[in-house]
Amino acid sequence: MTWQIWLAIASIILIVIGLVKRYETRMLLVVAGFVLCAASEAPMKAFDSFIKGMTNVTLVPAICTAMGFAVAVQVSKCDQHLVAAVAAPMKKLGGFLIPAATILTFLINIAVMSAAGTAATAGATFIPLLLRAGIRPAAAAAAVGGGTMAGLLLNPGCAHDIYVAEMAKMGVMDFIIWAAPYIVGLVFISGAVNAAIMIVKNKDHLAHEEAAAAMGQAEKAQSDEAFKVNPLKAIAPLVPLCILLAASIWFPKAGVGVVPAMIMGVVFIAAVTLTNPSELSKAFFKGCGTGYAQVIGLIVAAGVFAAGLQATGTVAAFIDLLKGSNEFARWGAAFGPFLMAVGTGSGEAAIWAFNQAVTPEAASFGMDPESLGLLAIMAGQFGRTASPLAGAIIIVAGMAGADPFAVMKRLFPGMLVALVAAALVLV
Known part of the structure; x- marks a missing residue:
């Protein structure tokens, strides 16, 4: 191996260490990418990748409008109506509240997309409900935390879907329809394993005294019993998804994409909530800016790092290795993002770096880019959910008055x- 490849390996190790120490992800990726390109005597490759990521006409409009719609949903409080609506049938399920809370949180994550946002919104209603049913605080937090993943992959505004679909030369809805059975099935497996451990092994649903002691903390959250659900507001977060599904099934030639669907969703919110249009407009464009700064910024940074890996010859060497062993590709794509996500509390850096550097070459070692891309995404999602450092897990643990490590112990087996x-x- 050349010294540039050794430098690339060292940079990967230093990035992981930096992420564990909670340094800014985009800064780490951009700096490493520029250093690697400069070391390979191709500094302009880093700049070219930076510009390409910032001006990607497929990713930028879709992701920014999706984030704008998500903020409009939060400002109008439609997400609270959705959560309260799905919580109503849960009250008398006993121990089965644990898998039910996971499934319903997963469904809410489709509309809310943000893991932390889903944890805060769903946890505010579900965790007090779980504790009142006598479920141990760590299990209540795990039940909600376990559903804060992968639902966003069923939303056509998800950045990962858009990127992998473009790479696989598929429409976004085509990719989602293909991926949905895998996503739902894998979430069901993780939820079933964890629920079985919590119910059968730990007897977490019979901890009435411990749950009662934790109620003081949880009752600070909004009570589902005191919230009157407006059905129109409850369905508002799902409107863009319904529009895109209807367009792809019945009107495929209409050309309705993510951007018009999200804007129509904001118009629907304005009509059913009578929110001040000026405030809703401010919220929408604030969300667009947040989407660019956080999501597009991470994509740009990962692209610069991927350019550095390519310039040093690391990607080519890795692809040659994968060509000789499909099993290495399989388990590398699975455990690489997973372990990085567990250790850092975020799977995003690993997912984007892998899917920009390796997944485009999937065909060269006998794999489909959509399959390899989805594996890397799911691995990062599983790892993040199994990490006590993840923001969503810290949020639900705090709401339930539980130790994040106790929550992790209940989530890790199913994720693995x-x-x-x-x-x-x-x-």
């Missing part, structure tokens, strides 16, 4: 089983 299943099924 689902990860292995994903690697075996997807590639």
Whole structure:
């Protein structure tokens, strides 16, 4: 191996260390990418990648409008109506509240997309409900935390979907329809394993005294019993998804994409909530800016780092290695993003770096880019959900008055089983 490849390996290790120490992700990726390009005597490759990422006409409009719609949903409080609506049937399920809370949180994540936002919104209603049913605080937090992943992949505004679909030369809705059975099945596996451990092994649903002691903390959250659901507001977060599904199934030639669907969703929110249009407009464009700064910024940074890896010859060497062993590709795509996400509390950096550097070459070692891309995404999602450092897990643990590590112990087994299943099924 050349000294540039050794430098690239060292940069990967330093990035992981920096992420564990909670340094800014985009800064780490951009700096490493520029250093690697400069070391390879191709500094302009880093600048070219930076510009390409900032002006990507497929990613930028879709992701920014999707984030704008998400903020409009939060400002109008439509997300609270959605959560309260799905919580109503849960009250008398006993121990089955644990898997029910996971499934319903997963469904809410489709509309809310943000893991932390889903945790805060769903946890405010579900965690007090779980504690009142006598479920141990750590299990209540795990039940909600376990559903804060992968639902966003069923939303056509998800950045990962848009990127992998473009790479696989598929429409976004075509990719989602293809991926949905895998996503739902893998989430069901993780939820079933964890629920079985919590109910059968730990007897977490019989901890009435411990749950009662934690109620003081949880009752600070909004009570579902005191919230009157408006059905129109409850369905508002799902309107863009419904528009895109209807367009792709019945009106494929209409050309309705993510951007018009999200804007129509904001118009629907304005009509059913009578929110001040000026405030809703401010919220929408604030969300667009947040989407650019956070999501597009991370994509740009990961692209610069991927350019550095390519300039040093690391990607080419890695692809040659994968060509000789499909099993290495399978387990590398699974455990690489997973372990990085567990250790750092975020799977985004690993997902974007892998899917920009390696997944485009999937065909060269006998794999489909959509399958390999989805595996890397799911691995990062599973790892983030199993990490006590993840923002969503810290939020639900705080709401329930539980230790994040106790929550992690209840989530890790299911995430690991689902990860292995994903690697075996997807590639």
